Amino acid sequence: MIIKKIFNNNAVLAKDLSNREIVAMGCGIAFKKSVGQELEEKEVEKTFILKEKEASERFKLLLEHIPSEHISICYDIVEYAKNTLKVELNDYIYVTLTDHVSNTIKLYKEGITRPNALIWEIKKFYPKEYSVGLKAVQAINDELRVYLSEEEAGNIALHLINAQVNNSFENVSDIANQTKMIQDILNLVKYSYGIVLDEKSLSYERFVTHLRFFFKRLKNRKENEEKKEEFLLKQVKEKYKKAYECMLKIEKYLNEKLTEEEQLYLILHIQRITD
Structure with missing residues (x-):
């Protein structure tokens, strides 16, 4: 490897035999060396090749x-x-x-x-x-x-x-916000039913996983991709009235108009986790 740039005594930018740029690190790797000199592989402790x-x-x-x-x-x-x-x-x-x-x-x-x-x-x-x-x-x-x-x-x-x-999230603040929203929604379900959810159950794990993907869909969805599930949603609303009411509270918390498909899936998951 040939030294292309010296950052400090312990880090350099070099080019390997394939002419790729590599950041090479090692204790005293650049001591008394200059640009253009060869770097011995035994001196290198870590290498970075960022694509x-x-x-x-x-x-x-x-x-x-x-x-x-x-x-x-x-x-x-x-x-x-x-x-x-x-x-x-x-x-x-x-x-x-x-x-x-x-x-x-x-x-x-x-x-x-x-x-x-x-x-x-x-x-x-x-x-x-x-x-x-x-x-x-x-x-x-x-x-x-x-x-x-x-x-x-x-x-x-x-x-x-x-x-x-x-x-699909763009930064750490998105992840932090999503984590808070998951907790808030779980609290809404718990308080609506007045129960303690079994956090070790498979239904609980599925619900949390669904919420993660649910938020991604909210972030990336397009109006022309929304699917209509009017007939099925109407049936579910009548059969699982309490789950439907809980879903409305979640929708209000999100301050987001959910599609009928999104409402349907939330109702079914709420019914499953509270049954």
């Missing part, structure tokens, strides 16, 4: 302003998340997560902490991502000698959720 051009350019900017140890630990977190969650993550996770973690550490050293109001909802609805977040916080605390709280695991989980390929 998305915009993500790659943003990542290079991060290297100029963020400590290399922050970048290194976030790289390990992303790789651990990929292997644990068994999902494909967008390249931008290297940028967004690294920027977030580095800024969080900076604020921590200044005595500033940011509470996560959705920590319990994240633990409940995204247990796998939250578990990875806990491991990430432990690794950050151990390696960088800081003490980030459990709430930071929730923040990291939100970044992992957002980075999953085929996720």
Whole structure:
């Protein structure tokens, strides 16, 4: 590999034999070296090859302003998340997560902490991502000698959720908003029926999963794609009156005019979860 640019003593931009741009990292990898010199592979500890051009350019900017140890630990977190969650993550996770973690550490050293109001909802609805977040916080605390709280695991989980390929949400705030809405809707169902829902039941899990896809449909739907289910909806409204009334409360909460198909599916799920 030939050095193309030196970010600091521990990180460089290089070109490999296939003429691909690679960010190479290693302790003292660029010490006493200059652009154009060859980089020995034994000196390289980690390499980044980001396919998305915009993500790659943003990542290079991060290297100029963020400590290399922050970048290194976030790289390990992303790789651990990929292997644990068994999902494909967008390249931008290297940028967004690294920027977030580095800024969080900076604020921590200044005595500033940011509470996560959705920590319990994240633990409940995204247990796998939250578990990875806990491991990430432990690794950050151990390696960088800081003490980030459990709430930071929730923040990291939100970044992992957002980075999953085929996720239609655009940013972390969308995921956070969706998580709050799921909890609010579950509360509406519970209070409408005056019951405690079995959170370990298959019906509960299906309902939460349906809500996630339901929000995606609300976000992306087009008027000309709406399907009419007038006859079936009329029958369901008459048969499951209480579920229908509960659905109307959810519709009012969302402040969104639902299609008849969306109303139908919500009524059926509410009936199933409360039966």
